[in-house]
Amino acid sequence: xxxxxxxxxxxxxxxxxxxxxxxxxxxxxxxxxxxxxxxxxxxxxxxxxxxxxxxxxxxxxxxxxxxxxxxxxxxxx
Numbered sequence: 001x002x003x004x005x006x007x008x009x010x011x012x013x014x015x016x017x018x019x020x021x022x023x024x025x026x027x028x029x030x031x032x033x034x035x036x037x038x039x040x041x042x043x044x045x046x047x048x049x050x051x052x053x054x055x056x057x058x059x060x061x062x063x064x065x066x067x068x069x070x071x072x073x074x075x076x077x
Contacts, residue, residue, distance in 0.1 A: 007050070023039075023040075023042065023058075023059065024040065024042075024055070024056050024057060024058065025037055025038065025039060025040075025057040025058075025059065025060060025062070025063035026028070026038040026039045026040070026041040026052050026053075026054060026055045026057065026063070027049045027051055027053045027054040027057070027063060027066050027067050027070060027076075028045055028051070028052055028053070029050060029052075029053050029058055029070075029075065029076055030045070030049060030050045031048075031049030031050065032077075033075030033076065033077040034073070034076065034077050035067055035070055035075070035077070036054065036067075037060065037063045037064065038052075041055040041056050041057075053066070053070055053075065053076075054066045054070075
């Protein structure tokens with residue numbers, strides 16, 4: 001019985017570990033021209049005067065590269 005409980009627990013942990021983590025980032029530009037990496041594309045910042053420049057970025061490194069690119073192109077300060 002202990003082996004069955006151990007196997008069931010191990011199976012539950014394996015299924016949990018194998019499921020993909022969904023994290024999508026966005027690059028948001030505020031009204032004053034400053035941009036920031038936003039932690040979730042679906043959640044919007046409070047207030048008015050902001051624009052999402054890039055959405056659905058898979059991880060923070062890609063979002064940072066997009067932010068750096070926007071700064072180089074002059075879209076962000």
